[in-house]
Amino acid sequence: MLVRNTFLALVVLAYGGGAASVPGVADVVAGSTAAASSNITALKEVGLNIFGIEIGSRNQATVAWDSSLNPCSHFVPVAQPGAYECGRRFTISRQEGFTLEGCGGNMVIHQNGRLWGRCVRAIGHFACTNSATISTRLHCQQ
Incomplete structure (x- = not known):
């Protein structure tokens, strides 16, 4: 599914x-x-990039995951609840140096200081077996 x-x-x-x-x-x-x-x-x-990054939340913390993988078992933390999420480095699918940028405006993903991709609003919820729900907020792609 x-x-x-x-x-x-x-x-x-x-x-x-x-x-x-x-x-x-x-x-x-x-x-x-x-x-x-x-x-x-x-x-x-039509040129869509297969690798995308999803940004969402789990227990009010900001998380990210490779869009081709199950977020329940492959999410990585970006920011703790209430913490500013932009500028914090995270690694996805063995690729390092990603940061979420543009808080308060048009959100983008940078990798090692360079624009990696743009983000669009996305809505979705994943009910994980450990009783946590992961909600999607942004879909980012090159």
């Missing part, structure tokens, strides 16, 4: 419309893997 939800989110981001307006999305939601495979290929052709 996580793969389908991630795919659906990428489709909506890529096409900028609602899920109903994107050809083949209804098949993906209904569980058709054939439709998912063909649409994923089409998304690769």
Whole structure:
């Protein structure tokens, strides 16, 4: 289900419309893997980067994770509850030096001081087996 939800989110981001307006999305939601495979290929052709960074919260702390992985088991801490989240270094998928920048405005991700990607608002919730919920706030991509 996580793969389908991630795919659906990428489709909506890529096409900028609602899920109903994107050809083949209804098949993906209904569980058709054939439709998912063909649409994923089409998304690769329009130049979407596979690696994305999700920013969200867990127990009121800011966390991040690789968008292709399960956030319940692959999140990394960015900032403790109530702490300023921008400028704090974190590592995702063995890549170091990421920082969240632009607090109070347009959020971006830097890697080692250089712009890595831009962020857009994202909404989602993951109920993890340890009773914690991880909420998505931003999807960031190159």
